Structures are given as structure tokens and as C-alpha cells.
Amino acid sequence: MIEVKQVTKTYGKKKNIFTALDDVNFSVPSNTSVAIVGKSGSGKSTLMHIMSGLDRPQHGEIIIGDRDILKLKARQTDSFRAKQMGFVFQSFFVEANESCYENVSLSLEMSRTPQMERRKRIEAALADVDLTDKIKSKAGDLSGGQKQRLAIARAIVNQPKLLFADEPTGNLDTATSQVVEDLLFKYQTDNKATLIIVTHDEELAARCDMQIIISDGKISEIHEAAKKESK
């Protein structure tokens, strides 16, 4: 369960003040996939950054489980993010010069996973995204779709309860997008995790259990699909 309470985020000062998020309130039950939908500049990315503790709002609370992550110390937030959250970005952000193994290993290093467990977990994560044969390949040699699959392996290797995806298919063609989407949803359902996707792709948003539509920093609509009950 994630609760977003009265979150307000502004940039600039006084006369030049710009309100990115204006008193945003909603809650997401566990084991749900959520799409945050909106136009460019609507504040959807800012919302994701605040929910993940990367950014801090002027007002509001983000309650994950039973604690307000905005009240945690910086180090605790970092450690929480390392262990409980996974991230997938539009531009993949894989280290081109490192092997797939090393790329995935970064997440385990962040969560201080013991050395002994790492290989097993990295291999499992790469198997999940069907990149087992690329384990030693440089990430820079992969295709776009493979890079995003690698990024997913890196995001899920810690088995986070919360997976954030910021326009995960924005740089991919339709066929590969499909594969990437399937992987994200599969992880979410298999692990009873919460998947939060920021997108303006309506088809992708439609696959989620819940759609939060943002415009000009405010929530304009929240849809909860009926199919959620059946899960």
C-alpha cells in the first residue's frame, strides 16, 4: 500500500514560482500495476521521483508500508531505495563498457548483498529477461530491446516490492515494446509487487490495473479497472 498525501512540489521562488504538483492525493494498493499518464510537463515524472524518494516535495507525505519515506534520513532513503525499489528508464542507462553481469551486479552492490549470493541471483535475473547467453557481453553491444531487458534484470535482481518504469518503451519499436511490457507485468504478478509506469502510451496504460491521469500538476482522473478484483 502506497499513500500519497497532499503532495505539493514547486520550483523557483516568489514571482517565478512554478507549481509542478499541486496537492496530489491518492493511494495504490499492493500487488497492483499503476499507470501515471499525462502530457509532457504535466508533472508525472516529478510525481514518480517524489514517490521513489529521489526528489523531495515542499509539502506532503509518501507512506509506503507504514512509514513516511520523506521523514527518513537521506541514508535510510538511499538504503530503502536500494533494497525495496527497482527502476527502469526510457534511455536504459546501462553501462555500455561493462558486461551484462557487471551491470546487474550494481544493484546487488547497492543493496549490500553478500558476494556469495550474487552470481546465482544475477544469473536468475538474466534468465528471467532471456539474456543468459549475453552474460559476458558488453552492454554497449546489445540492441535497444536487449538493453531495456538488461535494465529490467538490474531492476528486479533485488526482488523489489516496488518497480518504477519511466516511459520504459519510449525508445523501442512495437515488437520489442511488447516483450518489455510483458516482462514488467510478469514480474509484477509473479512477485505480487507494485508496478508504477509513467507513460503517455495509452495502450500500455490500459494494460495496468489503475490509471492516474495528471494534468498541470493535478490529478484529473483515476481509473481502477474492474479486472483487479479477479486477481
Added chain:
Amino acid sequence: MKTIDIVKRAGRNLGRAKSRTFLTAVAISVGGFAIVASLAAGTGAKHYVDQVISANMDEQSLVIYADSKFTDTSNAATNFAPGLREYDPDSFESQGVDMKALTQDNIDQLRQRDDLASVEPFYQLQPQYVTFGVDKGQKYSSDVYAYDGSKVSPTLVGNMPELHGMLGDDDAVIPQAYLKTLGIEESDAQKAIGSEVTVRVQQTPQSVDKDEIQAAFMKGGEKAVQKLTEGKTIDKTFQIVAVMGNSVNELDQQQGVFISSNAAKELSDFSTEGTDLHGKYMMAFAVVKDGLDPAEVKDSLKNDKFYASTAEDLQQLLFTFVNVLLGIVIGFGALALVVSVFGIINTQYISVLERTQQIGLMKALGASKRDIARLFRYEAAWVGFLGGALGAGAAWIAGTIANPWITDKLNLGDGNSLLMFELLPSIGVIVLLVIVAVVSGWLPSRKAARLDPIEALRTE
């Protein structure tokens, strides 16, 4: 992040920017090289000084002066400053320095002390010339010294006195270097043993007045006047008992004919007869009795207004010179280090800018500010370590190659090396360079740590 992971990641990041890492390391290594090499030179020089001192001086030996000028180093500049001085009948003028001399009474007084085993004044002998029996009377200029029994000198041929022994009153020792001039091959040195050496010493001319000159002229003409003003001479003949071998560790390289101290006294007394210098000595050599500490005897002498310097004092003095020179060279090394510091800062800044995205990603994945700062600090540490290892390694290799050549050029003697490398100081220098690198990486690493991950991850 665990430290080990950060260290590994730092190493991998550097490995990816090989040429940049290498060049930065080379810049640091210049300072490291200079410092390691100067430390090695310092160790070598001190070792050499030690060797020279122990070869030349008995640890128990003292040099005693009646004047504190030579032992008081605190105001050496004023002690030896030129200027007009009050006349003192007990003073002694030597090479432009006016100093209080030891008198025969002083020597006797010293000889009565029960903490000194022996006291020998330094006889200044300026012979007119010396002649050698093997060379049919050819005249040579040579110094003549009283033999110093407080050290063992190397023997080429013949019988040298034992330690603390003295030559017989008719015996003389000549240095190896004289053989060539005398036309004797080194292999044939035995020929010199038993041959004669004659020392001619001239008395300082007495002042003569007009009447005396007139009287002499009346008596024997021009020749008699010449003889009167010339001063008396004495010829003393010695038998060569030994030829002293060359020693590379010889501190003062005293090259001359060595005779017994009795003979030296006789000649010295003769040559100074009737002058102010008669019975006065610039200094005296003494040997402290076994079991007594020379430093304590030195203090006790000071109460009696005798000023002594010990073998250790001399060693300290030489070390001071070595240390000053060393300080200068190390200073230049440190300067090179300071320059390299800016090199590191520059490279690290560029590295931070280049890797904005990587830093942002790491932060998003849960790296703390401290983790990021450490990553960059460890990268700097790696560069410092590489630079240090490179510099120290290069200094060792260069030193090992250059040592035989330096030893040869400076005539240090076989087995002596100017550059003596020790493991611990070299490791110390590497550690120092690591610290210097980390300190220089501090600003860039702070910049990296403070980078806003959202800015870093923005995709345009």
C-alpha cells in the same frame, strides 16, 4: 555499498580510461621518483659517512681545542668573521683564523687526567723538502705528519703499527701514491721498505739587526749574510717501514710521510724555535680510556676550559650537511607533487562531468552521497597508488642501474652505493602519494556526491 565493491568499481572505472589514468599517474610518479631517489641517496650518504667515520676515527677519540670556536657551532659565523683582534700571546694564527692555542702546559695538564688514555698534540710540520734514498736525492715537497695510532690504516707492504701503537722514532711510512713518482711499480713496492727518507726542516728566520749583518759580512762576505738571514735547517733521516695502502674511506686523504710523534715533536720544536708558535698547538688528539663515555669526558673537559669534539660530533656535523642537501632535493620532489595535485583535480573534474549519468543512475539505485564520494576518492587513491608504485619502481630500477656508475665516478670504493633503497621509506612514499591523491580528489568527489540525480537522469 561495501568498501570492497567501491574499490573494485573504482579500479574498473580507471581501467576503462587507461591512457588518462596512466598519464595522471605518471605526473604523480615524477614527485614520487624524486622523493624515493633522494631518500635512497640520504640513506646511502649516511651509511657512507658512518663507514668513513668508523674507518677513520676511534669512537673513543677526541679532538681537543683550547678555543671554543671549533666546537661551538651555534655562532660559527661570528667566530670566524674577519676583523681586528686584541693581541693574545697564547693565540695562534692559522689560515686567517685567530684562535687560542694549546700550550705545552695544557698538554701536560691533559696528560695527567685519568680519563684520557693518551694525548698527542697536533704538530704542524712544514718541511722545506723531502728526499728519498731510492731516488738519489731528488727534492720533493711533501707533508709530514705524526702517525695517528687511533685508527688502523690499510697496509700495502711492510709492517704498520698495531691499533694504538706508534712508529719507532726512526721509522717512516709513505703512502701508496708516492710510489709512482719514485719510479716504483706497485707490484714492486717491497723495494721501498728499508730505504731512507730525509726530511729537511727550516727554522723560521730569526730577526737580525744591522750590526749582526755587518759583522757577518765582515767575516764571510755576502754568503755569510745569506746564511744568517736564511735560518737554520735540520735534516732528519728515517727508514721506511711500510707503505700505506689507498683507502677510499679515508676522510681527510692525508697524503704525506708519517713519522713517530716524538720525531714530529722534535722537528716541530726546531722549526718554531724562537717564534710565537713555539710550544703551541692548534689542537690535540686524545683517546678516552675504554669504558668511559667520550661525551661525558667532553663535558668534564669543558669545565677545565678545554673544548673537545667527539667522533659522534663529527658524524652529526656531516649528517647535518647530508640532511640539508636532502631537504633541498625532497623539496623539489614535493614541488613536483604539488603540480601533480592540480593534474589530479583537473582529471577528476572532467571524469565527474563525463560520468554525470552514471552517478545519477547509481544514486537512483540507492547509492548514498557518501558512496559516490568514496567511489571518486578511491579512484584518486588508485591513481596515487599507481603513481607512487611507478615512481618508486622507476627510482629503484634507475638507482640499481646507475649505482655502479655513480660509485665509480665519485670514487666511493667497491661495495659502496650512493643510492640505498629501503623498503619501508618507499612504501611510505607510496602511502603519502595515495593520501595526496585522495586529498586532491576531495573537491571533485564532493561535486560528484552533490550531483542532483534527477538532473543527471534527465533525457533530452
